[in-house]
């Protein structure tokens with residue numbers, strides 16, 4: 001049993017945050033001013049990336065067993081969130097190495113693991129090349145090929161690859177059986193140094209957001225690749241799907257960081273802008289929008305952290321839960337950012353002025369999170385496949401200590417990530433458990449009726465839902481899509497409730513009250529009736545939001561009110 005406490009997640013966030021400073025001040029590498037300037041000139045944020053290397057962030061991409069510091073995905077999630085608070089271009093540009101190396105670290109080839117770990121620790125960028133221009137999400141159509149008895153040469157083009165130009169090596173999905181099929185593809189390691197002269201780099205693609213990122217491509221011309229495929233010959237799709245369980249979970253935390261910054265920018269504006277003799281914060285819709293957005297960001301943080309802990313505590317369920325996170329958190333943060341844009345008014349549209357014009361950059365940047373690493377539709381199709389299991393009662397599986405943020409976690413065992421989900425802890429079971437725990441907890445008065453309504457919604461979905469038989473994307477009807485989205489939303493809300501009921505009182509360093517959960521559930525359930533208890537919760541969320549905005553410290557569930565930053 002290894003350590004897995006909320007202190008670890010919180011420590012990660014604060015450790016990096018303290019080093020990176022306040023993004024609203026000055027024009028150093030970790031400021032909004034610099035992020036916007038580089039975005040305008042479409043330049044890669046090289047200085048920020050080198051600084052993260054100097055601070056040792058790459059060590060957290062490498063498991064302890066290989067000489068790194070990666071002990072828990074909850075900690076890594078917090079680190080990525082801390083970088084994303086500054087700039088998603090940096091988070092995506094630097095964090096990409098995680099995507100390129102995870103398949104290697106979770107598969108079995110020890111010699112490759114050791115070599116690639118050494119590269120990451122030395123600050124090299126590694127990429128993951130799956131997508132092709134012609135084939136997009138349809139990985140079974142992958143045309144890049146390395147055929148022959150023991151394939152050691154690869155040909156074909158990968159396009160829209162993050163860091164294709166900057167990286168020194170790539171994990172590349174290739175067809176290794178001409179007829180394809182589930183065992184017809186392998187993931188191959190290409191060392192650019194050894195393949196020199198046998199590949200062409202495609203030009204940087206100009207993008208809507210994260211404009212400085214190196215989104216490009218690579219064309220292999222009979223290029224040498226490692227003789228033993230990552231995850232074994234024919235194991236490419238399997239290792240990619242297992243990798244996605246980890247990376248989809250971590251992308252959710254990057255979204256939380258971007259959402260938190262949008263919130264900070266909007267709250268600082270609302271507090272300081274005077275209209276009609278009072279501040280924007282006094283205008284009821286702006287006030288309520290900020291409370292609602294604040295609660296949603298805290299709930300997304302809870303869900304993202306619990307999701308990262310599921311990789312340790314219940315990896316057999318990670319296929320379902322990673323799809324829930326990767327669907328729910330990016331689309332929720334996108335919605336939150338749109339709501340905050342209304343509060344900011346004209347300034348949300350300006351490429352300078354308030355907060356150096358960072359808000360419009362965040363609007364554009366967050367839109368990518370629901371596209372790459374499995375799009376919203378791809379994740380919803382995974383949820384749709386699990387509808388019956390997720391809604392079944394009774395649910396027998398357990399999420400272990402996933403939602404109990406202060407409890408120790410088992411070490412990550414990639415062998416337990418499963419492509420077949422045998423049983424799930426469904427949202428109904430999580431809500432029932434939270435209700436049972438809730439009597440003695442702070443804010444229970446506001447939370448309990450909302451939990452009852454959440455449970456009723458889950459039961460309604462179960463009653464309405466037939467089994468969705470999904471063999472291909474063409475079975476993903478509008479009805480199946482809507483049911484999957486409902487299920488994912490309810491599951492995410494249930495996970496947030498579980499974090500409240502299992503962490504808030506027992507864990508030092510976790511926000512002691514459930515004010516955020518009450519406001520979040522009211523938002524999710526479309527609760528419109530006025531309730532005194534809920535009003536008090538809104539005020540409490542806004543008070544801590546204002547306090548965090550003033551101090552510049554993270555607005556986080558994992559706070560105890562003592563965090564203050566001087567500069």
Ligand SMILES: Cc1cc2nc3c(=O)[nH]c(=O)nc-3n(C[C@H](O)[C@H](O)[C@H](O)COP(=O)(O)OP(=O)(O)OC[C@H]3O[C@@H](n4cnc5c(N)ncnc54)[C@H](O)[C@@H]3O)c2cc1C
Nearest residue numbers: 128129130131136137160161162372373377378381473476
């Ligand atoms: C900035 C950026 C960075 C990227 N980085 C990388 C990278 O580092 N490595 C990499 O390999 N790729 C990367 N990609 C590619 C990205 O992962 C793909 O764009 C994504 O997987 C979707 O593919 P596509 O855009 O071609 O859409 P398509 O797959 O062509 O989708 C077209 C339509 O079909 C629908 N659809 C597709 N599949 C399903 C399904 N199963 N069920 C229902 N509907 C479906 C979609 O919703 C959409 O409406 C990146 C892309 C961008 C924009």
